[in-house]
Amino acid sequence: MNEIVCSSCYQCLPADLAACPGCGSQLVHEGDNKNVIDRLQPNCLIHRYEGSDLLEPAVIIKETKVNCKVATKLKEYTKPVTIQKSKVYAFDQKILGAIQALRNERTATMHRYDQLIQAHWQTLKQFASRN
Numbered sequence: 001m002n003e004i005v006c007s008s009c010y011q012c013l014p015a016d017l018a019a020c021p022g023c024g025s026q027l028v029h030e031g032d033n034k035n036v037i038d039r040l041q042p043n044c045l046i047h048r049y050e051g052s053d054l055l056e057p058a059v060i061i062k063e064t065k066v067n068c069k070v071a072t073k074l075k076e077y078t079k080p081v082t083i084q085k086s087k088v089y090a091f092d093q094k095i096l097g098a099i100q101a102l103r104n105e106r107t108a109t110m111h112r113y114d115q116l117i118q119a120h121w122q123t124l125k126q127f128a129s130r131n
Helices: 092-121
Strands: 003-006 013-014 044-046 056-063 067-071 080-085 088-089
Touching: 044 067
Parallel strands: none
Antiparallel strands: 003 013, 044 056, 044 088, 056 067, 067 080
């Protein structure tokens, strides 16, 4: 772990600081009084690329009437990504895992087809003219 996020001001910081330079609060890394975020705890899935079937785990930072500001990694706590609420879903590890497995299977299948097609291309012989 080389980065943390201050849970008061959401500033991304190196893990070796004793106090947050942004808000001045003392940084407590462990225990009941812990006040830093050191890993992402996703609470939603987002779909941000039109035409893609990629879902990403994220944390909702702020909700508005139309959009949500979310972070998919620690560094995004400072500058969250804005996503339409219609593209934010409840976090479900089973569904996320199933979609990722199918995406991996599709990629492997496409790679195998590319190899088979290339094998056929390599067996082609140049046309010899009869002049």
